[in-house]
Amino acid sequence: MRNMSKKISILFMITILAIAAFAIKPFEGQAATSLEVSAESAILVDANTGKILYQKNADQLLPPASMTKMMTEYLVLEAIHNGDISWETTTQISNYPYSISADPTFSGIGLIQDQNYTVRQLYEGMSIISDNATTIALAELIAGSEAEFVKMMNAKAEEMGLPEYEFVNSTGLSNADLGENYPEGTEPDADNLLSARSAALLAFHLINDYPDVLDFSSTMRSELDGRPLENLNWMLPWEDNNFTQYGYEGVDGLKTGYTDEAGYCFTGTAQQGDRRVITVVMKTGSQGERFLETKKLMEYGFSQFSQVELFPGGYQLDEESALPVTKGKEEEVDVEMAESITAMVRNGEEELYNIQYKMDESLLNEEGELTAPIEKGDKIGEALLTYSGEEEIAYLNGIGTQQKVDLVASATVEKANWFMLTMGAIGDFFGNLFSAVAGFVKGLFS
Template identity: 60%
Template sequence: MKNTKFFSIILVAFLLVASLITQPITTNAAEMEIEAQAAILVDFDTGKILYGKNIDEPINPASMAKMMTEYLVLEAISNGDISWETTTEISQYAFNISANNNYSGVGLRMDYEYNVRELYEAMAINSDNATTITLAELVAGSEGEFVKMMNQKAEEMGLPEYKFVNSTGLKNNNDGVIPPEGTGPDEVNLLSAKSAALLAYHLIKDYPDVLEFSSRPTETFDGQEIRNWNYMLPHNTTSLEQYYYEGIDGLKTGNTGDEKGKMFTGTSLRNDKRLISVVMGTSGTSEIRFEETADLMDYGYNQFQSKELFPAGYQVEDESILTVAKGKEDTVEISLSESFTMPVKAGDEDLYTVQYHIDEEKVNKSGELIAPIKKGEKIGTAELVYTGDEEYGYIFNQGNKTVDLVTESEVEKANWFMLSIGAIGNFFSDIFSSIVDTVKGWF
């Protein structure tokens, strides 16, 4: 009897341990403790925000502002305004900045022509400020004109919170910095975490070759080795091995020089799933921003799975049929034109619903579609709605994810005879209804 009881206890203990091993440990976003002033994690394919902390707060991004400079240089190359082989000398101002060891100087030479590729590598890999200024002057003629381009492009991208005052991310009042024309000496660049993530999204989406630069741990520039300040890359240095993260291939570091001024916009690709993270305002050592980034990435990859919530052709129950006026058929079915596929946490699948939004211009006053109607004709949109507690939305300013709501079949317009018969029937039906109402009034 004692042996039976003993073995029962052992069996229960074994089952409990086994369940802990086989079942993934779940973490709610509310339980995440990211030690930063602001942070965000975004699914690249959908723009869905998986985690957010103070994501709309404007913060000095330091050198992360260079992401916009990187974008505009790549755009200038794409437009044919310059090429990778275009050469330029550096200005006296760029030389002075380069000679200042506090500004990530790579030691530019006067009276020497550098090509765009060299300058871009120094900017994107080593976060060099002087090469950044040189590229801005090359593209726009002056850094002041380039700043105008930066703000204009930010508006085009729909960045919610931004202000660019120089091409580098330096403070305008830093020693030796000349504020670009149109900016003040006490101004700094500003980005929210959400804006930084959206800027990174556009940079990667429009110019994916940027990752070919940002993923390099080191590079040779003018006969010297320069290094990438992103410690999460596979640096061949023992002291940095602990910060390596599989899949990281970018994107941009930043450091204001203040106590809480360490920044990092990271991006990682694992199993065809790309994430973008932004950590702003970490305190302590420079490496903490990478540790917090690793926590964000782990959360995204371990807790979310891409799932088809509603397939193409899905129909909301009791809302899948619309009445048709002046058609050979009286009704037509409607459905989703494409699937809703989203990164979803385990157990959250049932917290998503679909809401229809019929285009008012497609229906008459009675809410009927008017024939003729083509198969697959868009008659509105279907919106994916999350009914749970943890919802951060998307980095785009469009609200929830939507797809087209389309007709399942064609409905031809009825011929004039059938329309006439219908009109006559409606006429007598109205008379009959009027008579019935009158007779009812007598009693």
């Protein structure tokens, strides 16, 4: 009997340990709550606000290889938007891009001289297959020479507020690879340089300013001069079994890159519902690894963060919902948020966000009053989103450090008529006079 009891006890303990082990072991496919990325530097960003969701060595300057072309893409789209060129504008291939196109070490697609190419054809070559010669041809079309185009690239980078950058050519090749064709005004052995943060900020502007770029970056196949163009982004929805392990729902861009100096890098973007993220990985170990590491970043962003409306339009802080008004038919006016504030929030942290009012001091008198008349919807100040969690919230440079919306008057306050203003002034006069007399009399007996 004792042996039987002992066996039952042992069996019971084994069962308990097995259940405990199963409970602590995450099931296959469980969303990761922490992240390790095999890349020299990396960053994950909310594409709507520029909020940084993850970063690793994000300020380290590295060669971006063909991710450089994102700036060329931006300037081409800007030129189209400004009416300087159109998608149907044509140009021919000069000797410089022709020599690049004919060189198999640059994976050229073999452009033809004395033939007209449209901007759309060249842009597809640049965007879909990351062709260098079509990129140079577009740079020459817009600026007259690649050297002048490089000046435009650096000027635009400064305008965008990229924190770390150096552009020396339009393609992402090393100047040493270009030989005597390296752009005038740059060093013959110079390389383009970007940090992951700068690459993400460039992608942020590219996607938000010119969303048409995604139509090109998501195109899987096209052709030029009868030759196939096949997208280098393995995360797109390919049916080829060799690529399916890299695919990820919602991916529609953005730019691959590789040189010996840069290693394998990739700026990616994906949208799921109302959420879009931007990712950058730099200096990964292989062509496939850059996509697998990007997949980690995207999975982390979509599983650990949600797009949440934290405060609706019309929201008011309970104890700060009204401001005093002078010279008006009403003595105060309610203020409210002009629109909602929506943010990418880590799951479970919704309650850590609050609103803080910042009034426009130029609209207030010395007593902190607004002066009538006031129209409904007049901007009174701003409502700033604050966060009380342990981790510091960071945003891409140039996007701002806080989300905010306008704070507006929720009603109209008309200016009081002259009679009411006069009676008010008389009341104020006698009130002040009484206070002065009372103070004088009190002084006599003190």
